[in-house]
Amino acid sequence: MANYTLEINNNSYSVDVTPDTPLLWVLRDVLKLYGTKYGCGIAQCGACTVHINGLPMRSCSIPIEKVNGQSIRTIEGLSDTADHPVQLAWEEVDVPQCGYCQSGQIMSAVALLERNPNPSDEEINRAMKGNICRCGTYARIRSAIKTAAKNMES
Amino acid sequence: MKINRRDFLKVSGKVGGGLMISLSLPMYGKIGETTKEGVEIPFNKFISIDPNGEITIMLTKHEMGQGTGTSIPTIIADELDADWNKVKIKQIEYSPDYTWHEMGTTGGSGSISRTWDAVRNAGATAKQLLVQAASQRWNVDAVAMEVSNSFITNLVTGEKLEYGELAEAASKLPVPEEVILKTHEEYVYIGKPIKNRITKEVVSGQSRYGLDMDMPDLVYASIEKCPIYKGKLKSYDDSEARQIEGVLDIFPIGFSDEIKSSLNPTLGYVNEGVVIVAKSTWIAFKARKALIVEWDGLENGARSIESLNADMRALKDAPEHLTMDLGNIGPSFSSTQNETMSMEYDNPYQAHALMEPLNATADYREDKCEIWVGTQDAEQTIGEVAKAMEISTDKVIVHNLKSGGSFGRRYHADTSIEAAFVSRKMQKPVKVIWTREDEVRNDHFQPYLKNYLRAAISPENEVVAIENKAMATVEYVTWTEKWEHYYAFPNIRCHRSMVPTVLHEGAWRSVGEHSAALSKECFIDELALKLNKDPLDYRMELLSREVDWGDPKDFPDWAVDFMIPRKKLLRERQVEVLSYAKKHGLWNKTTEPGKGIGFAMANFGPTVCAEIAEVSMDEEFGFKVDKVTAIVHCGMVINPHIGKGQIEGSIIWALSAVKYGGMEVENGKVQRSNFHDNKVLRMDELPEIEVIFIESQERPCGLGEPGTPPLAPAVLNAIYDASGLRVRKIPVLEEDLNTFFNSVAMT
Ligand code: FES
Ligand code: FES
Numbered sequence: 001m002a003n004y005t006l007e008i009n010n011n012s013y014s015v016d017v018t019p020d021t022p023l024l025w026v027l028r029d030v031l032k033l034y035g036t037k038y039g040c041g042i043a044q045c046g047a048c049t050v051h052i053n054g055l056p057m058r059s060c061s062i063p064i065e066k067v068n069g070q071s072i073r074t075i076e077g078l079s080d081t082a083d084h085p086v087q088l089a090w091e092e093v094d095v096p097q098c099g100y101c102q103s104g105q106i107m108s109a110v111a112l113l114e115r116n117p118n119p120s121d122e123e124i125n126r127a128m129k130g131n132i133c134r135c136g137t138y139a140r141i142r143s144a145i146k147t148a149a150k151n152m153e154s
Numbered sequence: 155m156k157i158n159r160r161d162f163l164k165v166s167g168k169v170g171g172g173l174m175i176s177l178s179l180p181m182y183g184k185i186g187e188t189t190k191e192g193v194e195i196p197f198n199k200f201i202s203i204d205p206n207g208e209i210t211i212m213l214t215k216h217e218m219g220q221g222t223g224t225s226i227p228t229i230i231a232d233e234l235d236a237d238w239n240k241v242k243i244k245q246i247e248y249s250p251d252y253t254w255h256e257m258g259t260t261g262g263s264g265s266i267s268r269t270w271d272a273v274r275n276a277g278a279t280a281k282q283l284l285v286q287a288a289s290q291r292w293n294v295d296a297v298a299m300e301v302s303n304s305f306i307t308n309l310v311t312g313e314k315l316e317y318g319e320l321a322e323a324a325s326k327l328p329v330p331e332e333v334i335l336k337t338h339e340e341y342v343y344i345g346k347p348i349k350n351r352i353t354k355e356v357v358s359g360q361s362r363y364g365l366d367m368d369m370p371d372l373v374y375a376s377i378e379k380c381p382i383y384k385g386k387l388k389s390y391d392d393s394e395a396r397q398i399e400g401v402l403d404i405f406p407i408g409f410s411d412e413i414k415s416s417l418n419p420t421l422g423y424v425n426e427g428v429v430i431v432a433k434s435t436w437i438a439f440k441a442r443k444a445l446i447v448e449w450d451g452l453e454n455g456a457r458s459i460e461s462l463n464a465d466m467r468a469l470k471d472a473p474e475h476l477t478m479d480l481g482n483i484g485p486s487f488s489s490t491q492n493e494t495m496s497m498e499y500d501n502p503y504q505a506h507a508l509m510e511p512l513n514a515t516a517d518y519r520e521d522k523c524e525i526w527v528g529t530q531d532a533e534q535t536i537g538e539v540a541k542a543m544e545i546s547t548d549k550v551i552v553h554n555l556k557s558g559g560s561f562g563r564r565y566h567a568d569t570s571i572e573a574a575f576v577s578r579k580m581q582k583p584v585k586v587i588w589t590r591e592d593e594v595r596n597d598h599f600q601p602y603l604k605n606y607l608r609a610a611i612s613p614e615n616e617v618v619a620i621e622n623k624a625m626a627t628v629e630y631v632t633w634t635e636k637w638e639h640y641y642a643f644p645n646i647r648c649h650r651s652m653v654p655t656v657l658h659e660g661a662w663r664s665v666g667e668h669s670a671a672l673s674k675e676c677f678i679d680e681l682a683l684k685l686n687k688d689p690l691d692y693r694m695e696l697l698s699r700e701v702d703w704g705d706p707k708d709f710p711d712w713a714v715d716f717m718i719p720r721k722k723l724l725r726e727r728q729v730e731v732l733s734y735a736k737k738h739g740l741w742n743k744t745t746e747p748g749k750g751i752g753f754a755m756a757n758f759g760p761t762v763c764a765e766i767a768e769v770s771m772d773e774e775f776g777f778k779v780d781k782v783t784a785i786v787h788c789g790m791v792i793n794p795h796i797g798k799g800q801i802e803g804s805i806i807w808a809l810s811a812v813k814y815g816g817m818e819v820e821n822g823k824v825q826r827s828n829f830h831d832n833k834v835l836r837m838d839e840l841p842e843i844e845v846i847f848i849e850s851q852e853r854p855c856g857l858g859e860p861g862t863p864p865l866a867p868a869v870l871n872a873i874y875d876a877s878g879l880r881v882r883k884i885p886v887l888e889e890d891l892n893t894f895f896n897s898v899a900m901t
Contacts, residue, residue, distance in 0.1 A: 001399065017434075018399065018400075018437075020440075021434075021436050022436060025434060025435050025436035028366075028435070029374070029434040029435055029436070030434070032368060033359075034359075034362065034366040034368070035358075035359025035360065036359075037363075037365070037509075037510070037558070038365065038435075038511065038587075039509055039510075039511070039590065039829075040590040040828050040829050041439075041589060041590055041828075042590075042828055042829075042830065044828060044829035044830050045509075045590075045829050047509065074359070075358070075359030076358075076359045078359075079358075081358075082354060082357055082358035087357040087358065090353070090356075090357045091349075091353055091354065091357055094349040094350055094353050094795065095353070095357075096350060096352060096353050096356040096357070097219035097220070097221065097350075097559075097799055097800075097803060098217075098218055098219025098509065098510070098556075098557060098558050098559045099219070099352055099353075099355075099356035099361045099556075099558070100219075100361075100363060100509040100510045100557075100558025100559060101509050101558075102356045102357065102361075103356075103359050106357060124837070125837050125838035126838070128837045129836045129837050129838045130836075131836075131837070132509070132829060132834055132836060133509070133837075134507060134508060134509040134559050134807075134834060135219045135509070135559055135799075135803045136802055136803035136804075136805070136806030136807060136835070137799065137802075137803070138806065138835075138836075138837045138840045139802060139840060139843065140799070141837065142837065142840075
């Protein structure tokens with residue numbers, strides 16, 4: 001066991017876990033931030049996507065020792081009242097079916113729009129194909145990303 | 155409906171004031187019981203209205219992404235004329251007091267159609283009581299009032315009362331003798347694209363699923379499971395695993411033969427294995443890797459997909475059960491005048507790959523077992539857990555949580571039994587978590603079905619006989635081996651043979667209809683082209699023939715009352731859907747090289763869905779589906795937004811199976827493990843999807859599954875149209891299409 005300090009959603013946490021513990025399981029089992037989901041554990045599905053220093057990363061595949069002291073953002077940190085433009089666009093289009101994959105989808109979409117405010121279909125596909133939705137909400141995800149891009153522009 | 159309303163409706167006051175509507179429909183009986191006259195049906199609760207006007211609608215069905223958690227409450231709110239913004243939806247605990255239709259199973263795309271009568275009655279009754287209360291308060295007749303959006307207006311004086319202000323008074327009134335349900339024109343929410351109620355908590359990351367369960371003292375368990383169906387744990391060495399910090403206990407899981415024989419072989423089957431209990435999920439996962447386990451695969455340990463296929467082929471000429479015999483196919487096939495066309499279609503096992511891996515949390519102490527799980531069937535879960543733990547069912551409590559997808563997999567009680575077993579041993583609350591690898595390897599797969607189809611074609615270019623030999627791996631899809639009676643031929647014979655399965659099986663979105671539709675809809679397409687007919691015209695021709703339904707006196711009552719009307723309805727809907735496609739020019743053959751179009755049609759329950767697939771041959775990917783148009787007849791559409799999402803999702807689900815489905819098995823072991831080798835469709839492979847609902851005011855039918863079965867045959871038929879290659883199985887692999895690209899390269 002070892003002590004790590006994490007900057008999550010602008011709060012500082014200190015946790016005592018083994019160095020190989022993936023960030024995902026620290027978020028969920030230790031810090032009880034259940035918005036970040038487990039889907040595959042091998043960086044294949046995107047359900048566990050969080051931002052580390054602003055970049056979308058698969059928290060299931062990052063050992064805690066690699067993120068000590070770095071700035072982490074999870075779905076809970078996007079906004080206080082679910083009013084981030086991407087969250088609002090998700091509501092406007094009403095994307096979710098079961099909803100399980102959607103935290104990861106939203107985190108990938110936010111990261112995409114932060115570096116590319118007006119992505120083409122092709123660019124959306126490239127950024128989002130790491131996020132699986134077994135319910136098949138892809139068309140609505142794409143449309144919500146475009147809605148968010150439009151709303152953020154104006 | 156002839157029922158005494160006083161017997162099934164109950165109105166009561168709420169603690170703290172307000173109105174509670176309880177309702178029970180006696181003709182459906184209690185869960186697990188058939189209706190008996192004179193049996194007392196307990197009352198249950200659907201709606202409560204607080205004095206502040208807040209309306210709570212109880213959700214009796216499981217929400218797993220199909221949207222009934224929104225759609226059913228909108229039906230109630232509509233009949234109640236409630237302000238949708240004042241409606242709260244509450245998932246309620248399993249209770250045996252609800253009838254099977256009201257609660258029971260969530261599945262078979264039947265939640266709305268089964269609750270339709272009950273929930274409309276509940277809503278309308280509540281409204282009528284409120285109106286009566288207002289009528290007393292103002293001393294005016296109900297006709298002099300207007301009801302809308304949770305308000306009742308006195309048309310004489312212009313006064314207005316909110317439902318909350320009337321709830322208390324309404325709760326003291328007797329149940330009305332008769333309620334009037336709305337007509338189609340009067341609906342305010344039904345038929346509108348109402349948004350899903352779970353969206354807000356999903357987008358804020360607050361939505362909680364089984365896997366997010368937490369409570370004080372919770373410990374985490376993960377089970378190294380036998381990789382072979384029905385295999386046994388031989389021995390294990392946990393010395394290394396025990397050294398891992400945070401591991402709390404390690405022990406085997408298994409049940410005596412006596413208990414096993416009491417469990418339902420499908421729903422209650424639990425893999426033998428070694429349980430790791432740890433302080434966190436990650437430690438439990440990690441410790442599993444340090445175990446050394448030996449399994450005894452028994453009979454299945456030597457089997458594979460190849461051996462399963464050999465078992466099926468061996469039965470081809472010795473079919474076991476005759477399941478349908480119309481006319482006499484013998485002379486048609488023996489006549490030298492007639493030509494015979496025979497084909498083999500292969501529908502392999504399919505995995506679920508649910509987004510939320512399986513799990514359950516249990517707290518088993520002092521012979522009371524509390525379980526938190528997302529389940530499609532809480533009642534069966536309680537029954538199976540009780541048998542496995544050898545306690546009575548009243549000692550088992552199931553809290554049904556939202557699921558991250560289910561598609562048939564969460565009917566099964568395996569995770570709940572595991573959690574109960576581990577918690578009893580630990581005397582602590584335990585969350586059992588399956589890894590993605592467990593979820594793939596120990597899935598309960600869509601059964602394997604192989605069809606040998608044969609047609610006799612007369613010199614007049616008519617199909618005079620059809621024969622279907624189905625080789626199936628489970629009992630519960632056996633009815634799909636029948637040539638369903640929609641396409642009429644003078645002579646039809648169907649057989650079924652059963653081969654023991656090598657993998658555990660279960661329900662998978664659209665169950666046997668998926669496999670049956672692939673074989674039939676491809677064969678019909680092949681026949682049409684063989685006869686030089688357009689595939690749609692040929693289907694229409696077959697559907698417009700008179701069908702011999704047999705002599706009703708040979709049928710049991712339920713068949714006369716239910717089956718024959720159902721079949722007639724399905725034929726009508728199929729004709730409507732086909733006509734729509736033709737009339738609206740959706741069926742456009744293309745002559746562009748490497749492009750093709752394919753059609754297929756199927757039903758799931760009373761819903762009929764046709765799909766037109768447009769594909770392009772693509773050197774890099776083999777084939778690409780450019781567009782799918784779905785034409786759906788499901789009666790009235792309760793929520794076109796959610797309904798469209800279900801059809802889109804079904805198409806994507808089925809397309810995953812066409813591209814990546816099936817399952818390799820060697821020595822009884824599933825050969826895939828996670829999303830890298832058990833692939834599913836991703837966003838960059840998404841075709842354009844158009845969904846058309848046929849306008850209808852008929853009783854609403856399901857939408858969760860009907861979009862799935864026609865997709866595979868539509869795509870296979872389109873691939874033929876584009877390439878001249880007939881692929882008679884899924885998944886479609888690169889090697890199946892090689893000859894096309896080779897021949898293109900040569901020309
Ligand atoms: S859980 Fe991390 S990518 Fe799937
Ligand atoms: S909404 Fe269910 S997996 Fe994406």
